[in-house]
Amino acid sequence: MKGLLLKDWYMTKKYFRYYLLVAIGFLFLSLVSKGNLFFIFYPCFLCGMIPVNLLGYDERSRFTEYVGTFPYTKTQIVSAKYLIGLFAQIAMLTVTGIAQGVKKSITHEFVLKEFLVLMMLLLIMAAITSSLTLPFIFKYGVEKGRMAYYVMTGFVCAGSIIFTKLLLGGNQVEIKLNAILPLVCLVCVGIYLLSWYLSIVFYKKREI
Amino acid sequence: MNALEIKNVSKSFSGFRLDNISLTLPSGCIMGLIGENGAGKSTTVKLILDMLHKDSGTITILGKDNGKDISLIKEDIGVVMDEVGMPECLTVKQVGRVMKHTFRNWNEAEYARLLQKLSLPDNKPFKDFSRGMKMKLGIAVAMSHGAKLLLLDEPTSGLDPVVRDEVVEMFYDFTRDENHSILISSHIVSDLERLCDYVAFLHKGKLLLCEEKDVLLSEYGIIHCTVEQLSALDKEIIKYRKETPYGAEVILPRKDAPEGFKLSPVSIEELFVFMVKEAR
Numbered sequence: 001m002k003g004l005l006l007k008d009w010y011m012t013k014k015y016f017r018y019y020l021l022v023a024i025g026f027l028f029l030s031l032v033s034k035g036n037l038f039f040i041f042y043p044c045f046l047c048g049m050i051p052v053n054l055l056g057y058d059e060r061s062r063f064t065e066y067v068g069t070f071p072y073t074k075t076q077i078v079s080a081k082y083l084i085g086l087f088a089q090i091a092m093l094t095v096t097g098i099a100q101g102v103k104k105s106i107t108h109e110f111v112l113k114e115f116l117v118l119m120m121l122l123l124i125m126a127a128i129t130s131s132l133t134l135p136f137i138f139k140y141g142v143e144k145g146r147m148a149y150y151v152m153t154g155f156v157c158a159g160s161i162i163f164t165k166l167l168l169g170g171n172q173v174e175i176k177l178n179a180i181l182p183l184v185c186l187v188c189v190g191i192y193l194l195s196w197y198l199s200i201v202f203y204k205k206r207e208i
Numbered sequence: 209m210n211a212l213e214i215k216n217v218s219k220s221f222s223g224f225r226l227d228n229i230s231l232t233l234p235s236g237c238i239m240g241l242i243g244e245n246g247a248g249k250s251t252t253v254k255l256i257l258d259m260l261h262k263d264s265g266t267i268t269i270l271g272k273d274n275g276k277d278i279s280l281i282k283e284d285i286g287v288v289m290d291e292v293g294m295p296e297c298l299t300v301k302q303v304g305r306v307m308k309h310t311f312r313n314w315n316e317a318e319y320a321r322l323l324q325k326l327s328l329p330d331n332k333p334f335k336d337f338s339r340g341m342k343m344k345l346g347i348a349v350a351m352s353h354g355a356k357l358l359l360l361d362e363p364t365s366g367l368d369p370v371v372r373d374e375v376v377e378m379f380y381d382f383t384r385d386e387n388h389s390i391l392i393s394s395h396i397v398s399d400l401e402r403l404c405d406y407v408a409f410l411h412k413g414k415l416l417l418c419e420e421k422d423v424l425l426s427e428y429g430i431i432h433c434t435v436e437q438l439s440a441l442d443k444e445i446i447k448y449r450k451e452t453p454y455g456a457e458v459i460l461p462r463k464d465a466p467e468g469f470k471l472s473p474v475s476i477e478e479l480f481v482f483m484v485k486e487a488r
Contacts, residue, residue: 003310007295010306014297057295061334066293068259069359070310071282207260 004072004080008054012084015057019046023092030096031103040096040118041125041159045152047088048129051081056142068208078138078199082130089126096122120181125159127188128152131195139202209271211235211357211389212256217265219255226251226413229265233406236386238379240400240421241393242480243410249393250290252410253361256391257287270356283312286350290362292342296335300328300345311353319352325378326371339366347375351382358382360392364399372396376403397477407476411484421476429462429471430478441466448482457482 023043030039058064067077097119104110129152137145212233219226226248233239243249254260256267258278267274269281294303300323308314323330326344337345343366350358358379364372376399382388394400400407407424409416417424428447438449438456445464450457459482465471 003306003308006309007298007306010298010302011295061296062291062293063295064293065259066289068254069257069282069285069287069289071279071312072310073279076279207254 001072001076001080001083003070004067004076005084008080008084011054011057012050012088015053016050019050022046023095027096027099031099037121038157038161040100040122043096044089044092044122044126045129047092048085048126049133049152050088051085051130052133052137052142052145054084055081055137059142065208074204075200078203079196081134082196082199085130085134089130093119093122093126117181120185123185124181124188127192128155131188131192135195135198135202138199139206209235210268211237211270212239212391213266213268214252214256215266215268217252217255217267218263219251219260220263224248224251224413226255229410229415231408231415231418233389233391235389236383237405238383238390238392238403239406239408239418240397240404240476241391241408241410242397242400242476243393244484245395246412247410248413249410250361251413253287253289253359253391253393256359257282257285283353284356286353286355286358288343288346288350288358288360288363290365292346294334294342294345296333298334299331300334301330303334303345303349307349307353313354315352315354319348322348322351325374340368340371343367344371344375347378351378356387356389358388358390358392360390360394362394363392364394364396372399379403397475397480401476409480409483416483424476424479425473427461428459428474428479429465430457430459430474431465431469431471432457433469437469448479448486450482450485 023046026039026043030036033039055064058067097115100118101110101115104115132155133145133148133152136148139145210232212231214229214231217226217229224246229248229252231239241249241252251260255262256269256274258274270284272281274281298306304316304319307319308316326348328341328344328348334342334345343363347363350360360379363379364375367375379390379392380403383390390403392400392403401421404421406418407421408418432455433441434455435451438451438458441458442464445460445466446458447461448459459474459479462471
């Protein structure tokens, strides 16, 4: 699978350089804005969409067909896309976490509980976006699966607004959120793993 | 051991059926798969690689069932598809690095040698390659990992005659090793005629013929005659016939050739065209 990951890395470097600029811009906006979660969520969402867009490029160049001539299993082909997305999302979560932590420390507003809530929300958004998109794409191809991509974009925008309002809405809501979030996080990780498994099952049935 | 055995393989799509195909490619030999567009050549190659799931039949590659561990079997197969689907941003060097981590027996020195032989630039992205250059890169990849079987689907399309000649020579050299075999499909029947030990004719998903080339060429001959002479011939001996306003051409077994006619050697292309027209 190393070959597939290396190929995806070359493509990510070539096609998604501007994602880095967007991420830096949004990171900056998230540091100067007052609690608007959209600026924090969006770079993670972008990273989650890297595998989707890689599959689009693969389909356009007919690599999705050509890869069938190489000694890879379909499990490896699917897993390479999940792994490249996972690496990108972990990197973005780490950078965002560090930036938000430093910002809060400088302004003396750092509260561990609040910080953990933010990280969990990020994890949920990151896991859900690619979880719900990739199985559709592995089953129906990029063109048909793109609908799921648009739904996810809407999901991120709506989620950002709702979470921003909830977190700024008062302590009572925040406390409830604190209690539910770890469970939601676990469910999201479960959905992510289920999505990975379903993508493999769908792709094994698909003829290339 | 046979390099490839296809037995009673069928595959249906809406509007097309590959119907009960059986063919055997012995090790050390080259088989040409000849057919018009849509005859089922690419479908056959994809079924061999398990990229398409067969409805029935069995396929054995280098003694192993292709339904089991096909990814391991692919270590020993070099494939050139009718379109080489390399990612467009990759350079030849990057392709080499990717393939080094793809095939266990990747041979960097051989890859470098083939790149040089085929005059492929190191740092140009794949999207800037001409069709011919893309095919050449596909051929270099297919021949740089110690494959024992090459599956080549229209590998010479898009190549100029000089390079085509070089590539055909490379394939010929490949089978000097008695463990190496090639299944090659092409429209350019003259290439196949020169290269192949066996020929298989596909037409509308049906295998019309699979035979040793030399046997075919020695068995059949062609006579050119008038329409009146044609009608006087014994119909039993006529294998294939074609009538034109200027006369008639008849392919028949050499042993049955009637006296008084000049029997010419038949080419694989003529044989194929006659058979397909007859089958229509």
